[in-house]
Amino acid sequence: MAVYKGEVSTLPPDKSISHRAALIGALASGVTEITNFSGGFDNQSTLEVLQACGITLTQEVTPSERSGSVRRVVIESQGLWSFSRPETPLMCNNSGSTMRMFAGILAGQPFDSTLVGDVSLMKRPMKRVADPLRLMGAGVSLSESGTAPVEIRGTRDLRPLIYELPVPSAQVKSLVAFAALHADGESRVIESLPSRNHTELMLGLPVEELADGRRAVVISGRRPLEARPFHIPADPSAACFLIALALLVPGSEILLRDVCLNPTRAGYIDLLLEAGANIVLENVREIGGETIGDIVVTHTASLEPLRITDKAVVANIIDEIPMLAVLSACATGSFDLEEAGELRTKESDRISAVVSNLERLGFLCEEYPDGFRVKGRELEVSGKVNIETFHDHRIAMSFAVADRALEAELDISDREIIGVSFPNFFDILEELKA
Numbered sequence: 001m002a003v004y005k006g007e008v009s010t011l012p013p014d015k016s017i018s019h020r021a022a023l024i025g026a027l028a029s030g031v032t033e034i035t036n037f038s039g040g041f042d043n044q045s046t047l048e049v050l051q052a053c054g055i056t057l058t059q060e061v062t063p064s065e066r067s068g069s070v071r072r073v074v075i076e077s078q079g080l081w082s083f084s085r086p087e088t089p090l091m092c093n094n095s096g097s098t099m100r101m102f103a104g105i106l107a108g109q110p111f112d113s114t115l116v117g118d119v120s121l122m123k124r125p126m127k128r129v130a131d132p133l134r135l136m137g138a139g140v141s142l143s144e145s146g147t148a149p150v151e152i153r154g155t156r157d158l159r160p161l162i163y164e165l166p167v168p169s170a171q172v173k174s175l176v177a178f179a180a181l182h183a184d185g186e187s188r189v190i191e192s193l194p195s196r197n198h199t200e201l202m203l204g205l206p207v208e209e210l211a212d213g214r215r216a217v218v219i220s221g222r223r224p225l226e227a228r229p230f231h232i233p234a235d236p237s238a239a240c241f242l243i244a245l246a247l248l249v250p251g252s253e254i255l256l257r258d259v260c261l262n263p264t265r266a267g268y269i270d271l272l273l274e275a276g277a278n279i280v281l282e283n284v285r286e287i288g289g290e291t292i293g294d295i296v297v298t299h300t301a302s303l304e305p306l307r308i309t310d311k312a313v314v315a316n317i318i319d320e321i322p323m324l325a326v327l328s329a330c331a332t333g334s335f336d337l338e339e340a341g342e343l344r345t346k347e348s349d350r351i352s353a354v355v356s357n358l359e360r361l362g363f364l365c366e367e368y369p370d371g372f373r374v375k376g377r378e379l380e381v382s383g384k385v386n387i388e389t390f391h392d393h394r395i396a397m398s399f400a401v402a403d404r405a406l407e408a409e410l411d412i413s414d415r416e417i418i419g420v421s422f423p424n425f426f427d428i429l430e431e432l433k434a
Ligand SMILES: O=C(O)C1=C[C@@H](OP(=O)(O)O)[C@@H](O)[C@H](O)C1
Pocket: 015, 016, 017, 097, 168, 169, 170, 171, 172, 174, 196, 318, 319, 342
């Protein structure tokens, strides 16, 4: 069996922070330089939509970067109202973050626009986008089933809003914050469960702790935003796949450099440590409000099964759950998940996607509306097993790790979809193979 060893300093830059850096650059006055911007398809969609709205930007591949997936992006803008009416519908491809966060900005622009996506994105729920924006005074129409196309009648007269998030979603929190930057007055977004807080950190927004323990993000509308540089750390959600691989494959030991360890993103590392994983964090420091560090991970033969039933934990590890489920199933034959209905609203229905593929690998699973259980492995499969990715990058990479860990012969459909967040995933696996 191959062993995975070595140091990785070419993880993709964080997808969430890359989106926000580009959007904030377009909302700020002046020249924003973003270094280590992700070349992943989703982040490229955000840049394309910005350009379609008349924002001036350039990007160049960083010469020292072998994979060619890291860029330097320079955005020039005159501030909040520098966007112009797009001539055609804005294509967000596979990126829910692009569609939802852009909707917040477009609501505050004095023109009509339409956001569309690929087959997967056109099925994802957008009522959560329309509801707060309508309350602020923008016109938003959706398909009958509450999905894109998202047609926005923007206005320069958006009203401020106090909004309690109906779902623990950082995308919804951020789209309300972006809209509120355009509104005349102070807005508050209240979240009952913490979700990733990059928007608050990057915009320097005050966060209040309410008497009942919830948090309110405070946004002062029409406050001038000055351009500032951003450097994007490596993506912890991408790191998760390599961590799982090293934990599963005997003899493996890898070092991942300069990974974002923001506590609203790194819950999966705590969970793995509790399960006995050999993971050590080194060189942990703060840069630009984000916690960053190196991760050393060594094969762990005696991992405890993962059991995830706490809503707050689910919100923190939402993108890592497919990989954690596959890891726990492969290492221990067991996995439990509840309170994770949101997984059905991602690029695929990630509950049924993970369950159906684990079943193809011989695992016994029980699916519920908000989660599933893995109850053991009925049989070791032999010969080629087809894995259906459902056009979902995280499903493709989770099972690519299982392929190597189980030494199975998995035929993964649509492998190129990994480019959505981790274009050099297979290159790094080859480089680490000892
Ligand atoms: O804000 C973000 O950058 C993201 C928030 C999460 O989505 P939700 O806000 O829908 O939970 C996550 O799944 C997505 O990959 C990125």
